[in-house]
Amino acid sequence: MESAILKVRNFNAFFGESHILKNINLDIDKNNVWAIMGPSGCGKTTFIRCINRMHELTPNATTSGSMQLNGEEVYEMNPVLLRRKVGMVFQRPNPFPTMSIYDNVIAGYILNGIKLSKQQKDEIVETSLKRAALWMEVRSTLHKKGTFLSGGQQQRLCIARALSMNPEMLLLDEATSALDPVSTSKIEELIHELKAEYTILMVTHNMQQAARVSDKTAFFYLGEIIEADNTKTIFTNPKHEKTQDYIRGHFG
Amino acid sequence: MIPAITFKNNGINFKEKAFKKTLTLLAILAVVILIAIFFTLLINSFPSLKALGAGFFYDKTWDPVADEYGALPFLVGTLLTSFLALIISTPFSIAVAIFLGEYYKKGIVAETFKNVIDLLAGIPSVIYGFWGLFVLVPVVRVIELKLNLPPYGVGIFTSSIILAIMILPFSVSLSRQVISMVPDNLKEAAYSLGATRFEVITKIIIPYTKSGLFAGLLLALGRALGETMAVTMLIGNTHSIPTGIFSPGNTMASVIANEFSEATGKIYTSALIEMALFLFVVATVINVIGKQIIKRFTI
Amino acid sequence: MRNNDLINAEDSRSDIERQIAHRNKKNKRFKGVVIGATIISTLPLLFILFYIFRQGISAINWHFLTNLPKPVGEAGGGVANALVGSILILLVSCIIAIPIGIVIGIYLSEESKSKLAYYCRLAVDVLQGIPSIVIGIIIYEWIVRPVGGFSAFSGSLALALMMLPSIVKSTEETLKLLPESLKEASLALGVPYYKTMMKIIVPTGLGGILTGVILSIARVIGETAPLLFTAFGSPFMTTDIFKPMSSLPLIIFNYATSPYEDWHQLAWGASMLLILMILILNIISKIVQRKWKVQF
Numbered sequence: 001m002e003s004a005i006l007k008v009r010n011f012n013a014f015f016g017e018s019h020i021l022k023n024i025n026l027d028i029d030k031n032n033v034w035a036i037m038g039p040s041g042c043g044k045t046t047f048i049r050c051i052n053r054m055h056e057l058t059p060n061a062t063t064s065g066s067m068q069l070n071g072e073e074v075y076e077m078n079p080v081l082l083r084r085k086v087g088m089v090f091q092r093p094n095p096f097p098t099m100s101i102y103d104n105v106i107a108g109y110i111l112n113g114i115k116l117s118k119q120q121k122d123e124i125v126e127t128s129l130k131r132a133a134l135w136m137e138v139r140s141t142l143h144k145k146g147t148f149l150s151g152g153q154q155q156r157l158c159i160a161r162a163l164s165m166n167p168e169m170l171l172l173d174e175a176t177s178a179l180d181p182v183s184t185s186k187i188e189e190l191i192h193e194l195k196a197e198y199t200i201l202m203v204t205h206n207m208q209q210a211a212r213v214s215d216k217t218a219f220f221y222l223g224e225i226i227e228a229d230n231t232k233t234i235f236t237n238p239k240h241e242k243t244q245d246y247i248r249g250h251f252g
Numbered sequence: 253m254i255p256a257i258t259f260k261n262n263g264i265n266f267k268e269k270a271f272k273k274t275l276t277l278l279a280i281l282a283v284v285i286l287i288a289i290f291f292t293l294l295i296n297s298f299p300s301l302k303a304l305g306a307g308f309f310y311d312k313t314w315d316p317v318a319d320e321y322g323a324l325p326f327l328v329g330t331l332l333t334s335f336l337a338l339i340i341s342t343p344f345s346i347a348v349a350i351f352l353g354e355y356y357k358k359g360i361v362a363e364t365f366k367n368v369i370d371l372l373a374g375i376p377s378v379i380y381g382f383w384g385l386f387v388l389v390p391v392v393r394v395i396e397l398k399l400n401l402p403p404y405g406v407g408i409f410t411s412s413i414i415l416a417i418m419i420l421p422f423s424v425s426l427s428r429q430v431i432s433m434v435p436d437n438l439k440e441a442a443y444s445l446g447a448t449r450f451e452v453i454t455k456i457i458i459p460y461t462k463s464g465l466f467a468g469l470l471l472a473l474g475r476a477l478g479e480t481m482a483v484t485m486l487i488g489n490t491h492s493i494p495t496g497i498f499s500p501g502n503t504m505a506s507v508i509a510n511e512f513s514e515a516t517g518k519i520y521t522s523a524l525i526e527m528a529l530f531l532f533v534v535a536t537v538i539n540v541i542g543k544q545i546i547k548r549f550t551i
Numbered sequence: 552m553r554n555n556d557l558i559n560a561e562d563s564r565s566d567i568e569r570q571i572a573h574r575n576k577k578n579k580r581f582k583g584v585v586i587g588a589t590i591i592s593t594l595p596l597l598f599i600l601f602y603i604f605r606q607g608i609s610a611i612n613w614h615f616l617t618n619l620p621k622p623v624g625e626a627g628g629g630v631a632n633a634l635v636g637s638i639l640i641l642l643v644s645c646i647i648a649i650p651i652g653i654v655i656g657i658y659l660s661e662e663s664k665s666k667l668a669y670y671c672r673l674a675v676d677v678l679q680g681i682p683s684i685v686i687g688i689i690i691y692e693w694i695v696r697p698v699g700g701f702s703a704f705s706g707s708l709a710l711a712l713m714m715l716p717s718i719v720k721s722t723e724e725t726l727k728l729l730p731e732s733l734k735e736a737s738l739a740l741g742v743p744y745y746k747t748m749m750k751i752i753v754p755t756g757l758g759g760i761l762t763g764v765i766l767s768i769a770r771v772i773g774e775t776a777p778l779l780f781t782a783f784g785s786p787f788m789t790t791d792i793f794k795p796m797s798s799l800p801l802i803i804f805n806y807a808t809s810p811y812e813d814w815h816q817l818a819w820g821a822s823m824l825l826i827l828m829i830l831i832l833n834i835i836s837k838i839v840q841r842k843w844k845v846q847f
Contacts, residue, residue, distance in 0.1 A: 163254075166254050274654060374833060376800055379825065383602060386815075420592060512780055535682055
C-alpha cells in the first residue's frame with residue numbers, strides 16, 4: 001500500500017507581488033521517484049525549494065496553503081529541523097571548499113556540532129559514499145579537498161552529504177544539468193538504486209531524463225500543475241493538451 | 253547503515269535570533285558612533301561658537317594668553333598647504349595612474365610599481381615628518397638662500413612637498429582603477445581609426461574618466477586637509493598668516509596636535525575642538541561627494 | 552602636366568608621412584614623460600627607506616630593544632617600553648576592532664540592500680575619512696576626560712576606531728564574492744543560519760578577511776596623532792593598559808623634535824623598527840592572500 005509522505009494542499013508561493021505557484025495540490029508517495037518538469041519559469045524549482053523552505057530565504061518571498069511531511073505541517077516546523085529531514089542537491093555541485101571529502105560527507109554533523117566517535121564517522125562516510133556510488137573512486141583520497149574532484153564526482157559527493165543525514169526525502173534541483181553525459185548517466189543509475197530507501201523529487205528540464213528515471217511525473221506550466229500521473233501515462237497518453245504540446249517539443 | 257544519531261535542538265531559535273540581532277545592533281552601532289562623533293564635536297564647540305561666532309574664521313590673531321582665538325592663519329595655512337600639495341602631486345599621480353592603468357596593466361613591472369606606491373601609503377606620517385626634518389629641510393634652506401629669502405627651511409613649501417608625496421598613493425589608486433575601467437572596445441575603435449596611443453589616452457581615456465579622476469583628486473585633498481604629524485613637524489608652527497609659500501605657518505590639524513593637551517580654559521579647548529569639527533565636516537563632505545562620484549562612475 | 556600631378560601627389564604623400572612621423576614622435580615622447588614621472592614618484596620611497604635604514608641600522612641592537620630610554624646626557628638607552636607599548640596597544644585594539652568589524656561586514660554582505668546597510672556603509676565610509684587627529688580628540692572627550700587620565704586603553708580605542716572601516720570593507724567585499732550556493736548547501740543540510748555564517752561562510756572567506764585585518768594593523772601601527780591625547784606616552788615600562796603608555800610612533804615624534812643628537816639616534820632606530828614591522832606585515836598579508844585562496 002502506498003502512503004503519501006508529502007501532501008500538498010492549495011499551496012501558493014509568491015515573490016513580492018508576483019504569484020509563482022498557484023494552488024498546487026500534489027501527493028508524493030513513498031519510495032518513488034517523482035520528476036517535476038515544465039518549461040523554464042514554470043515554478044518547478046520554486047516548488048521544491050518550498051518543500052525544504054529554502055524559498056523563504058529570498059527577501060519578499062512568501063507562501064500560503066498547506067504542505068505536510070509525514071503528517072506534520074511543514075510551515076509550522078522549525079526550518080532547520082525540517083531541512084535535516086529533507087536533503088537537497090543543487091544544480092551546480094557545491095561541496096564546501098574548506099573541507100576534505102571525508103568532512104564534506106559528515107558536514108551536516110560537524111556543522112551542527114554533533115560529537116561522533118571515529119567509528120561512527122567512518123561508518124557514516126563509508127555508507128554514504130557507497131550509496132552515492134563514489135566510494136570506490138575516493139576511498140584512498142578521503143582527506144583531500146572535495147573541490148579537487150571532477151564535476152560529476154563533486155555532485156555525487158553532494159548527494160552523499162545529503163544522504164549522510166538520513167533524510168526522509170531527497171530533492172534534486174536539476175542536479176545533472178551542469179554535468180557531462182557520463183556523469184549524468186551515473187547519477188541517473190544512482191537515483192534508481194536510491195529509490196529503495198528514499199523518496200526522490202527531481203526537477204528536470206530534460207524530458208528524456210524524466211522518462212528514463214522517474215516513476216511519476218508532474219507537469220508544471222505557468223505556476224500550475226497541469227497534469228500529474230505515472231510517467232508512462234504522461235508520456236504515452238497525456239490527458240491535457242498542454243502536456244501533449246510540451247512532450248512533443250512545442251515549447252522552447 | 254547510517255547510525256541513528258539524535259540532534260540536540262535546544263535553543264536553536266534563540267541563538268538564531270540572537271545572532272541576527274547582534275548583526276543588526278553592530279551595524280546600528282557604526283551609525284551611532286558616527287553621529288556621536290559629530291555631536292561630541294558640536295557640543296564641545298558650543299562655548300567657542302557662542303563666544304567667538306563667525307569671527308573665529310576671519311580673526312587674524314590667535315593668542316590664548318590674551319584669550320583671542322582667530323583661526324584665520326590656520327585656515328589659510330591648511331588650504332595653502334593642501335592645495336599646493338595637490339598641485340605638486342597631480343601631474344605625477346595622473347602619470348602613475350596612466351602608467352599602471354594603461355601602459356603596464358599586468359606583469360612584473362606593474363606589480364613592482366604598484367607595491368612601491370602601496371608602501372608609500374604605508375609609511376607613517378611621523379616618519380615622513382622626521383625624514384623631512386633631516387633631509388628636506390636642509391635642501392629647502394639652500395633654495396631659500398639662493399632666492400634671498402630667510403632660510404627657515406621649515407614652512408608651507410616644505411610641508412606641501414611632503415604632503416604631495418603622502419597623498420600621491422590615494423589619488424593613484426583611485427585614478428588607476430578608473431582608467432583601467434575604460435571599455436576596451438572604445439579604445440579599439442580609436443585605434444582602428446589610426447589613433448596613436450597618446451591620442452587614445454588624451455582624447456578617449458581622459459575625457460571618459462574625467463569625473464573619476466576628479467574624485468581621486470578630491471579624496472586626496474581630503475587626506476591632505478586632515479594630515480597632522482608630518483605637517484606639524486615641518487610647518488614651523490607660527491601663529492601668523494603666511495606671507496608666501498616659503499614662510500612658516502600652521503594648519504588646523506597641527507595646532508590641535510600642538511596645543512590640545514596643554515590647553516587650559518573653556519574657550520581655548522573649545523576653539524581647538526571647533527577646528528576639529530571644521531576638519532570633520534570638510535573631510536566628510538569631500539569624502540561623501542568623492543565616493544558618490546566614484547560610485548556613479550563604476551555603475 | 553602629368554608630371555606635375557605626380558610631383559604633387561608625392562608631395563602630399565610625404566606630407567602625410569611627415570604628419571604620421573610627428574604623431575608617432577609625440578606618442579613616444581608622451582610615453583617617455585609618463586614613465587619618467589612614474590619613476591620620479593617612486594624615488595621618495597627609495598630615498599626614505601635608504602636614509603632610515605642608513606641611520607637606523609647602527610642604532611638597532613639588543614641593547615636598543617631591551618632597555619628603557621635614558622635621560623638626556625647619558626649615552627645608550629633603548630625603546631623597550633615603546634615596543635612593548637605599541638604591541639600591547641595594538642593587541643587591545645585588535646581585540647576590539649576585529650570582531651566588531653567582521654560582524655558589521657557580515658551584516659553588510661548579507662543585508663546588502665537594506666536601508667540600515669545603506670546608512671551603515673555611509674557611516675563606515677565617513678569614519679574612514681575622518682582625520683586621525685579628530686579621532687584623538689573624540690576619544691579624549693569620551694574616555695580620557697571622564698576617567699580623568701590618559702591611558703593605553705583609550706589609545707587602543709582610538710586605533711580600533713581607525714581600523715574598523717577597513718576591516719568592515721574587506722570582510723564585506725570578500726563575503727560578497729562567495730557564491731550563494733555555498734550558503735544554500737549548508738542551510739539545506741539543516742545547519743542553522745548562525746552556524747552557516749560562522750562555520751562555512753567566514754572560514755571560506757578567511758583569507759580575504761585576514762588580509763584586510765593585517766593591512767589595517769599595518770596602517771595604524773604608525774599612527775601618532777590619535778595617541779597624543781590618549782595613550783600620551785610614558786618614559787617607564789608599563790603593561791597596565793589603564794596607565795599612560797609609550798609607543799614607537801610617539802617616541803619617534805618626541806625624540807625627532809628634540810634638540811639632542813642621542814635622541815635623534817633613538818628615533819632613527821625606532822623608525823627603522825617601525826618600517827620593518829610595516830614591511831613584514833605587508834609581506835604576511837601577501838602570503839595570506841596567496842596561500843588561503845579558496846578554490847571552488
